[in-house]
Amino acid sequence: xxxxxxxxxxxxxxxxxxxxxxxxxxxxxxxxxxxxxxxxxxxxxxxxxxxxxxxxxxxxxxxxxxxxxxxxxxxxxxxxxxxxxxxxxxxxxxxxxxxxxxxxxxxxxxxxxxxxxxxxxxxxxxxxxxxxxxxxxxxxxxxxxxxxxxxxxxxxxxxxxxxxxxxxxxxxxxxxxxxxxxxxxxxxxxxxxxxxxxxxxxxxxxxxxxxxxxxxxxxxxxxxxxxxxxxxxxxxxxxxxxxxxxxxxxxxxxxxxxxxxxxxxxxxxxxxxxxxxxxxxxxxxxxxxxxxxxxxxxxxxxxxxxxxxxxxxxxxxxxxxxxxxxxxxxxxxxxxxxxxxxxxxxxxxxxxxxxxxxxx
Amino acid sequence: xxxxxxxxxxxxxxxxxxxxxxxxxxxxxxxxxxxxxxxxxxxxxxxxxxxxxxxxxxxxxxxxxxxxxxxxxxxxxxxxxxxxxxxxxxxxxxxxxxxxxxxxxxxxxxxxxxxxxxxxxxxxxxxxxxxxxxxxxxxxxxxxxxxxxxxxxxxxxxxxxxxxxxxxxxxxxxxxxxxxxxxxxxxxxxxxxxxxxxxxxxxxxxxxxxxxxxxxxxxxxxxxxxxxxxx
Numbered sequence: 001x002x003x004x005x006x007x008x009x010x011x012x013x014x015x016x017x018x019x020x021x022x023x024x025x026x027x028x029x030x031x032x033x034x035x036x037x038x039x040x041x042x043x044x045x046x047x048x049x050x051x052x053x054x055x056x057x058x059x060x061x062x063x064x065x066x067x068x069x070x071x072x073x074x075x076x077x078x079x080x081x082x083x084x085x086x087x088x089x090x091x092x093x094x095x096x097x098x099x100x101x102x103x104x105x106x107x108x109x110x111x112x113x114x115x116x117x118x119x120x121x122x123x124x125x126x127x128x129x130x131x132x133x134x135x136x137x138x139x140x141x142x143x144x145x146x147x148x149x150x151x152x153x154x155x156x157x158x159x160x161x162x163x164x165x166x167x168x169x170x171x172x173x174x175x176x177x178x179x180x181x182x183x184x185x186x187x188x189x190x191x192x193x194x195x196x197x198x199x200x201x202x203x204x205x206x207x208x209x210x211x212x213x214x215x216x217x218x219x220x221x222x223x224x225x226x227x228x229x230x231x232x233x234x235x236x237x238x239x240x241x242x243x244x245x246x247x248x249x250x251x252x253x254x255x256x257x258x259x260x261x262x263x264x265x266x267x268x269x270x271x272x273x274x275x276x277x278x279x280x281x282x283x284x285x286x287x288x289x290x291x292x293x294x295x296x297x298x299x300x301x302x303x304x305x306x307x308x309x310x311x312x313x314x315x316x317x318x319x320x321x322x323x324x325x326x327x328x329x330x331x332x333x334x335x336x337x338x339x340x341x342x343x344x345x346x347x348x349x350x351x352x353x354x355x356x357x358x359x360x
Numbered sequence: 361x362x363x364x365x366x367x368x369x370x371x372x373x374x375x376x377x378x379x380x381x382x383x384x385x386x387x388x389x390x391x392x393x394x395x396x397x398x399x400x401x402x403x404x405x406x407x408x409x410x411x412x413x414x415x416x417x418x419x420x421x422x423x424x425x426x427x428x429x430x431x432x433x434x435x436x437x438x439x440x441x442x443x444x445x446x447x448x449x450x451x452x453x454x455x456x457x458x459x460x461x462x463x464x465x466x467x468x469x470x471x472x473x474x475x476x477x478x479x480x481x482x483x484x485x486x487x488x489x490x491x492x493x494x495x496x497x498x499x500x501x502x503x504x505x506x507x508x509x510x511x512x513x514x515x516x517x518x519x520x521x522x523x524x525x526x527x528x529x530x531x532x533x534x535x536x537x538x539x540x541x542x543x544x545x546x547x548x549x550x551x552x553x554x555x556x557x558x559x560x561x562x563x564x565x566x567x568x569x570x571x572x573x574x575x576x577x578x579x580x581x582x583x584x585x586x587x588x589x590x591x
Binding site: 248254255257258259260298299300301302304305306307308309310312314319320321322325326329330332333336337340341343344346347348349350351 | 396399400408409413414415466468469470510511512514515516517518519520521522523524527528531532534535538539542543546551552553
């Protein structure tokens, strides 16, 4: 906090503290009462800290909302342990959720999870500890005085709010997602479509070129197929589910299976944040855009690339000539084998007859 | 004069070298191709990883393909431009007598005839194998080259044609392999008259006695030639 700005409010703080001392009974330990001391000032909507830069940091906290959060029964000073007196004379530091409460074996009853360790190893955590202050910390995604359970629509981490929460920093991705088939469906209230965390994970987010990432070349097929090979989800939208299996059998799929990263995976052709339906003229797999999309890897790709299906299942009649070739060869192979084996049997039988005849 | 108990040349050295090169390259192609077809099975995974991964499997497959293509071209030029080889080639061209031989053989198997028909140097089974290989190799080489140079070929022919050739390459490979593995194995290894192995492919020589039994027309021709030539 800007110290000089704080000085300006010193008189105000003093009066406020006098008010607290006289009108609030300090002996009660009930959180609401104890906290109400703080809300004398922090409960005022226009309570703010104007910085020299012209930016105004609001210090207002909605008391009613706070009392309904997961920390609603906590004392302000449970987290803000550096608040020792009113008015505050010291700079009030950031709360460190992991060190103060949410560590394994904590005595305060805070939920204990490995998520902090996951975060520490993630791209966000690594960036933060490397000194990048733009990297998100707990509060950036979870909120500060407005932390609710993810099932609560007011939570930053409620499914409804995830894209916005991530979009605070990842603006371009947010815009791309909003215009994609997933994003437009999401806005329409569809509960099946993925939000950021569905593909990227939560605390364990890695860069896409990191093999540990759920969206890396190694794992993207698995991530997409979490929904796209589930008949019960896809049949609602008329999206075929064999795309994953047919990809696995394609040259691209086999190459990726054996660790060739340059081979195309789902996102190479379909895009990622801005995935659109193939009928959409803006889709990378729209028939008019296929030459360009294939051309990313296959120099000289032209309109021929768009003449024919991409996800081919030789067992399905929709595959056209490939289906008939597959059927014809099945007949050819079986009948050839049959004829050859019959020949071998006949030949052996005759030889045995002859040998018997010779012996006699 | 060819005498009893002697051996005569049946396959010359160049044909034997061609046969061995074809055999080795086709085997490597079959194994590396099988691994790709069966990439989900343990065997397929093992072969691909054993060969050093996806890309080195492809490299080995293509090196073998170059050997096989070279053998095919060499063989083609050899039977076309060498007098000796061309004469041999004429003997393996199918004729009406092969159809007759086929039915006579069936009749023999079923007890209608007392013996095999009188075969020439190459019986109809051997001719069928030769031409089967010729057709198979042509199909495999053509489709294989299209797949190998995919960026060029895809710019020229539509994707569905590539997909068709890809499917054909796989299925034709399986048929060729099964024919060689089951039938050719039987004819040159497991057949009681040659078991454990017909050695012609190694030294090129055949017993005169066996020639007389299995290829009587060729035997007669050799006899008359040697009588005339006083060899």
